[in-house]
Amino acid sequence: MQTNTIPDTSEFELPPLPLEDWESTKDTLHLYLQIIGKVRLTLMPPRNHWWHVTLYLTSRGLTTGPIPYKFYTFEIDFDFIDHQLLIKTSTGAQEQIKLQDGLSVSEFYTSVMKPLDVLGIKVDILAKPYDNKSKIPFAEDHTHATYNAEQVYNYWRVLTAVDEVMKEFSGRFYGKTCPVQLYWHHIDLTVTRFSGKKVPVKPEASLVERNAYSHEVISFGFWPGDDQVRYPAFYSYTFPSPEGIDKEPLKPKSASWVDSNGSPMALLPYEDLRKEENPRQALLDFLESSYLAGAKLAGWPIEELQVQQG
16 A cells, blocks of 8 residues: 655645656656546536536545446546555446556556456547647557656645635636536646626637637636646636736736737746745635636626625
8 A cells, every 4th residue: 555644734735846856757647647538538428618528636536426337337536645546336346556657658548448348348439649749549658657656646735725725716606617627638627617608619619619618718727837838837718818808917916917829818837826925815816816807808797796705
């Protein structure tokens, strides 16, 4: 059994997460998550805005949640405390896979698909990365095989802290809101608010974009960094982006507006948040200020949608 040092949870804690220190592990974990995410994508009944493909935080890691299959359900859980993958069914059957350094994406893929077959779950996924810097089919990927247990555990600790704040923020809004969920294509933890208004879909929009952006949204997220943004950060964007949003004030002071594919996006570097006297409140301030910036200019009924506190 893998044992980790359990942190003091009496205060809101954000441990360091420099991308360069764990990028090899992150890249491997990202591909593991894509494999499991594609299983969920293939078997779950479709939901609006791709909510049927996402993963969710648990008290030990990440989960698909129950996936319906024939007359029963099954779920796949990443356990980042004991570092194993669990495949459990409502019939009581269970399979587990040890997560460890040296476990290549190819071996992980085989180790997932064979137990699913043993459990009677037939699923055929598009077995290659989606929108990822790796283009190697999963079954052939012996390159990505780094799994540092402490680094994965550290990342999950960050996700649990952010998940809790996002859930509190989510509860302040009466309108349609998605669950706090992890999109495995970019491994960003997100929550999105909707005004309820439909928007014209551009003819050139992809299938993904047509579903994701059929209605006005203000979205918020955290991602650990990538090839373009070389550090972990929080973000928010409004779609469609109203004119002048990048002139609206943001909190805390370290937050700023940046260009993202031709539209303004609010950005708060993770390390800057860690330096705040009250990081938890500062994160809530970032979420609230970026929401108000978009909602005001887009004409959302802010007071009508606001849950009164206390």
